[in-house]
Amino acid sequence: MAPSISVREHVRWLPEPASEPTSTLVLTSNENRFIDIRVLKSNTKSDFVASEGAVLPLHRLDWAFAGTSKSEVRHSDDGKAYARSTWMHWVSSRTRNVEGISDEGDMWPQPNGRVLETGNMINPATGKATDYEELWYDPPTKAVDDGDDAKKCCVVLRLHDDEHEARGLVVRVGQYVQGVLRIGEAFSLERWEWKGKGDGWKREVRMGDFWMPCGPATSDERLKMGGEVKFGEFVWKVVELGYF
Template sequence: MAPNITVREYVRWLPERESEPTATLVLTSGENRFVDVRILKPQHGSTLDETNEDVLPSSRLEWAFAGTSATEIRHPQKGKAVVHSTWHHWVSSRTADAESVTDEGDMTPQGNGRILEQGSMVDPATGKVTEYEEMWADVEAVAVGHASEQDGDGLKVCVVLQLQDDEHQARGVVVRVGQFCQGVLRVGDHFCLERWEWKGKKEGGWKRLVRIGDLWVPCGVATEEGRLKVDGEVKFGQYVWKVVELSHF
């Protein structure tokens, strides 16, 4: 599977109407590792980019998690094949026991790179398991960096860094796909996340769009893939992040 970038267009908790209270971005690597970050929009409805905000309070975090995903074809009683996806959580903003959480849904292509997801999960507003619909849209990954802009060509990059330090109850994942990079880190009861985007050479290159929390997350390192190699390490303080994926596509 090629690395991919998806944004959520709306969520609908049945029987309510559809809405999109968050800026939700999911980055998935070629080996199906993902980081899913959902930031609550300001009450006036502007996008994150329009607010010029960077460091946000934890109250703006709806949910952020990372793990691995899997897809299978199922054949229900009506005989129509269904693409069923399962997301196994490994680190989460909502619980230290992330591995106890698995969410899944049926995926139906809608055309133009849009996919309708349907299933049941806990509605954060009510705390009850509720049927839902989510509309996802693919975003084209692009080759970025000064060399790519100079020659008009180049390969798109996927990078995954992972931290596991059970002694200190630390887990983290950073995924970069093309022009976006996101990372999440939990150490005990502390949680931190970052979201970065390449804005172009004239605009200064990589820009951190969002940060919540005060832990160090190596998104900036993931944007400098020339310094990395598979099975290499990125050290900061007592923590060691491993480069588990580095590919061009």
């Protein structure tokens, strides 16, 4: 599967009306590793975006999780094709114990190019299992290089250190990079975006105090498949590196 970028346009907890209280971005690599970060919006004009170097408090986080996903094509009783998608959690902002945790939803293509996800999960506002709808849009991936032969990049770096109870994942797809890292009870995340040749890469969101290799992921020419990025006692391995 080609790497993808997905932006959530709204969520609806049936029978309530649709709304979008977050900035939600999902990056998925060609080997189906994903990072899903959902930042609660604020009431300020700058919305959720942090100034360069700023750190947002973790109470501004709705949810962030990462792992692997899979999909299978199915057909409804009236013959319409849809995908049953499952997201297996490997690290999460909500819990240390992610073993066996997964989400499942049915993905229905829409005439306007969007995808409507339907399913049932716990509504965090009520604590009750509730039918939901989420509308997703996949913006085009972009190359950050100039020229007619510029290629889009996909990078994945992974940290797995059971001795220090540390799990982390950094995924870059085209013009976006996201990272999540849990060490024991503590959690950190980052989101970066390419702003164009003049402005370069900008860190849009950061929460928590841990370093993670989002910056190195923007410099794919310095990485190699199977290579490592070390910081302190932690070693991040390059598990995916490719162009599309």
